[in-house]
Amino acid sequence: MLDHRDWEIVRKRFEAFWAVGLHDRVLLSASAPRSPAPRAPFHPPASPVDLERQWTDPDAIVASTLESIGSRFLAGEALPVLYHNWSAGHALPFGCVPHFAADTVWVDPAPLGPDGFPALGGWRESPWWEWMKASTERASRESRGRYFVMPVWGNHAGDTLGLVRGTERFMLDVAENREWVRRAVREMSGILVEAFEELWVRVSPALTGLKGSINYVSLWSPGRTMGFDCDVSCMLSPRDFQEMFLPPLVETMRSVDHRIYHLDGPGALHHLETLLDIPEIHAIQWVPGDGQPGILHWVPLVRRIQEKGKGVVVYARPEEVEPLLAEVRPEGLFVGTTCDSEDEARSLLERVASLFLRR
Secondary structure, eight states, rough: OOOOHHHHHHHHHHHHHHTTTEEEOEEEEEEEEEEESOOOOOOOSSSSHHHHHHHOHHHHHHHHHHHHHHHHHEEETTOBBOOOOOOBBGGGTTOOOEEEEEEOOEEEOOOOOOTTSSTTTTTGHHHHHHHHHHHHHHHHHHTTTTTTTOSBOOOOHHHHHHHHOOOOHHHHHHOOOHHHHHHHHHHHHHHHHHHHHHHHHTOHHHHHSSEEEOOTTTTTSSEEEEEEOOGGGGGGGGGHIIIIIHHHHHHTTTTTTTTEEEEEEEEEEEEGHHTTTTTTOOOEEOOTTTTTOGGGGHHHHHHHHTTOOOOOOOOOOHHHHHHHHTTSTTEEEEEEESSSSSHHHHHHHHHHHHHTTTT
């Protein structure tokens, strides 16, 4: 079973988070290298054949996950999860061809049908869909209470269509083929809901040995949780996002119990107020992106999200955690950080906990 010292308390903290409340303290996920260091962590093989196995063999993915978990000290609300790192997986059943590198997978756009657009039907007959189901179930059965498994292999409808069509061509479609975009986003959303439903069965507690579920933001839920995204929205006007992409995405959200939206950097901020008015969204994950200022620069943004009654997920350097907590409310707040050592992680958790003991 899951090796966590205070699971009942951790569970109550997450349940309070989804209600934008507070159990006993703010949620803090802190990880660090284990001391003494375990054996060398998993290194992706260099040859093309081995690279494909790294990304597609569930046994290799499980082995990599267990080595990664074994090499990290997980403290506070940091939980073990199988991260296969696929973001393009849901494009594969539509005919996209993958290309494997050591740290990423990209895909070619899907073949075009007679009408000049990719055909979205027939995905169930794809060998990639069979691989996805079999790999998910295999990973879940191998968990034996050691890690959570998520029912997703990529992004949601907007970003998946960007892969299937090719991002540049897809953005031209938004301007030139608007009715096709509307139909395609609705159809892709419906397909993904069907796919997720079949994958949820394959990550059930009966297979993993763990109750509840976890999303790619590392938030646990007693029911079903999922992270939602539409990174192509950075290139969309508020009107196009609201008219063509958002309604099907909200329908997808309703298929799970707890939902968080991934807000991808300053380029997505022109959609923030729209997202904050959506009752289906429980929380916002703010990711400033590379080259942006640290989290203290974004305190006004965090406060705005909190003012609208949403939870917030942010990431901070260890030295930023306590100053951040002095500026924003702890209710419905999840802070992730990475420390240099176990001692640093323990000390940070103790100091944060003491802030709440004095309340």
